[in-house]
Structure formats: C-alpha cells, structure tokens
Amino acid sequence: REARHSAARCAVFTGDLDRECSRNLALIAELHRAIAGGQLRLYCQPKVDLASGAACGAEALVRWAHPDQGLIGPDRFIKLAENAGLITPLTDWMLGAAFRQLYAWQADGLHIPLAINLSARDLLDARLVERIHGHFLTWGVEPANVQFELTESALLEDPDRSLETLNELKDMGVQLAVDDFGTGYSSLSYLQRLPADSIKIDQSFVSRMMAHEGSDAIVRSTIDLGHDLGLGVTAEGVEDLETWRRLTTLKCDLAQGYFVSPPLPAAAFAAWQVPAGLRQMAAH
Ligand code: C2E
Ligand code: MG
Ligand code: MG
Ligand code: MG
Numbered sequence: 001r002e003a004r005h006s007a008a009r010c011a012v013f014t015g016d017l018d019r020e021c022s023r024n025l026a027l028i029a030e031l032h033r034a035i036a037g038g039q040l041r042l043y044c045q046p047k048v049d050l051a052s053g054a055a056c057g058a059e060a061l062v063r064w065a066h067p068d069q070g071l072i073g074p075d076r077f078i079k080l081a082e083n084a085g086l087i088t089p090l091t092d093w094m095l096g097a098a099f100r101q102l103y104a105w106q107a108d109g110l111h112i113p114l115a116i117n118l119s120a121r122d123l124l125d126a127r128l129v130e131r132i133h134g135h136f137l138t139w140g141v142e143p144a145n146v147q148f149e150l151t152e153s154a155l156l157e158d159p160d161r162s163l164e165t166l167n168e169l170k171d172m173g174v175q176l177a178v179d180d181f182g183t184g185y186s187s188l189s190y191l192q193r194l195p196a197d198s199i200k201i202d203q204s205f206v207s208r209m210m211a212h213e214g215s216d217a218i219v220r221s222t223i224d225l226g227h228d229l230g231l232g233v234t235a236e237g238v239e240d241l242e243t244w245r246r247l248t249t250l251k252c253d254l255a256q257g258y259f260v261s262p263p264l265p266a267a268a269f270a271a272w273q274v275p276a277g278l279r280q281m282a283a284h
Pocket of ligand 4: 180203
C-alpha cells in the first residue's frame with residue numbers, strides 16, 4: 001500500500017514535470033520565431049548617482065511581448081534560450097536594439113551610457129568581440145557609452161578565456177561591470193585581475209539590508225572593497241527611501257531599483273526624470 005501510495009505521488013510529480021517540460025518546449029519553439037519576428041522589446045532601467053541625484057545611465061533589459069501571454073520577463077526565458085542554443089540570436093537582437101537606441105539618443109544630443117547583459121554562452125563564443133565590433137561599425141556609437149554586465153558565474157565558466165575576452169572588449173573602450181556581485185564564487189585574486197570598471201551588488205543583499213544586519217554588513221564591506229580596488233559600486237534592488245539613505249551614507253556610487261524607477265519601455269526613457277524629491281534630497 002505504501003508502494004502504491006508513493007507510486008501515485010511519483011506520477012503526480014512527473015505529471016507536473018512533464019507539463020512544465022512541454023510548456024518550456026513550446027516556449028522555446030515560439031521564442032525562436034519571436035526573436036526573428038519582432039516580438040522582443042527593449043526596456044531601460046535608470047541608474048542614479050546617489051551623491052548628486054543625477055541620472056547617469058541605464059540598464060538594457062529584454063522583454064518578450066508574447067501574442068497570448070502578454071509581456072514575459074527574462075527570468076522566464078533566458079535560461080531556456082541558453083539551453084536551447086538561442087542565446088546568440090537573442091544577444092544579437094539585444095545588441096542591435098541597444099546600439100540603435102544609443103545611436104538615436106546620440107543623434108538627439110543625449111549621452112546616456114547603456115549597459116547590456118551578456119550570458120555565459122556569449123563569453124564562450126569565439127566570435128563575440130567580432131560581433132560587437134560589427135555593431136560599432138554599423139551604428140558609430142561612442143564606446144564610452146556602451147557597458148557590458150557579466151555575472152561572476154558567467155565569468156567562471158572559463159575564467160582564463162573570460163579574462164582574455166574582457167581585455168579585448170576593454171580595448172574597444174567600453175565599460176565593464178560585474179553583475180550580481182556576491183552571489184558567485186569568484187576569488188578575490190581573480191576579481192583583481194579583471195579589467196572591470198564597476199561592480200553591482202546583488203539585489204538580494206540590498207533589498208534586505210535594512211531588515212537584516214548581515215546583509216547590511218555585506219553591502220557595507222562590498223562598497224569598501226570595490227572602492228579599495230578602484231571600482232565604481234552600483235546597488236541594484238533599491239526599493240525604498242531608507243535603503244537609498246543608507247547607501248548614501250555608505251558612499252555607494254549608483255542606485256538602481258524600483259524606488260528610483262522600474263524598467264521603462266526604451267522610447268519612454270529619454271523623457272524620464274529623476275523624481276524631484278530624490279534630487280532635492282541629494283542637494284542637502
Ligand atoms: P540583472 O541583470 O541583475 O537585472 C536586474 C533585474 O532586477 C531586472 O530584472 C530588474 O527588472 C530587476 N529589478 C530592478 N530593480 C528592482 C527592485 O527594486 N526590486 C526587485 N525585486 N527587482 C528589481 P529582469 O528585467 O526581470 O531581468 C532578470 C535578469 O535577466 C537580469 O538580471 C539579467 O541577468 C537577465 N537579462 C535581462 N535582459 C537580458 C539580456 O538582454 N540578455 C541576457 N543575457 N540576460 C538578460
Ligand atoms: Mg544586469
Ligand atoms: Mg544584477
Ligand atoms: Mg540579478
């Protein structure tokens with residue numbers, strides 16, 4: 001009876017897995033067409049300088065405008081794209097969209113740095129640097145306004161090769177940031193060898209720092225570590241005024257999070273302004 005019971009439970013369990021699996025397979029098939037078929041959207045989330053309250057860049061984030069399911073976030077499809085070999089076309093779409101946007105801003109006299117996320121698979125692609133170079137040739141945007149965000153775990157898939165690629169990217173004049181900092185396992189000696197310009201403290205620490213002394217300690221020491229290594233420090237996941245204030249006291253450089261602004265459709269970004277309250281607070 002016990003065996004039958006657990007067999008039944010098992011069937012329920014694999015039933016769920018099967019359903020999830022076939023949902024994912026369907027999504028992969030659709031994603032393939034979505035990339036070529038114009039269903040991806042570029043969203044931009046502002047980054048603000050904590051000391052001055054000035055807007056000083058944005059992160060490019062992909063969304064999928066699915067015909068039936070509405071707007072789907074990247075947490076739902078980036079992993080699938082990686083596993084299905086679709087990350088190269090997805091990254092190419094993103095590079096095209098981000099460079100086109102930078103070109104449009106530049107033509108309007110706006111000089112806004114835009115950060116593009118790269119995945120582990122991108123870093124392992126021997127043609128990555130060449131692909132990025134192609135977008136520079138097409139759009140003629142200023143390299144200083146192009147930033148790439150790489151997670152520690154992506155870098156560690158092949159640390160030596162990542163280092164080589166990052167040095168080649170750096171030679172193009174772009175900015176590099178280590179994303180989700182604190183969640184990976186990179187050694188400090190590896191970090192020290194990276195030609196990075198900044199680190200982004202993972203939102204899991206930032207969003208908990210006011211309620212959790214341990215998270216505050218991690219944020220505090222990461223800011224000091226970054227500065228001691230000559231790196232800029234961005235806090236992601238800033239969700240309230242108290243966290244903003246605390247990060248200002250700790251001399252963190254940039255803040256990104258729902259408290260400042262959610263990711264916005266790219267077309268709406270140029271008109272976005274730092275909330276007046278934040279600018280006034282920074283002025284005092
Ligand atoms: P990420 O690079 O760490 O991006 C920050 C994520 O945090 C974004 O989620 C953003 O919407 C979210 N976020 C911003 N402020 C807050 C906040 O105050 N609270 C909370 N809880 N979340 C906040 P999103 O857009 O869903 O992206 C998730 C991840 O998907 C990104 O994490 C990035 O790793 C990946 N991703 C997004 N776009 C791309 C892309 O074009 N290519 C690749 N390879 N990965 C991408
Ligand atoms: Mg990022
Ligand atoms: Mg991040
Ligand atoms: Mg993240």
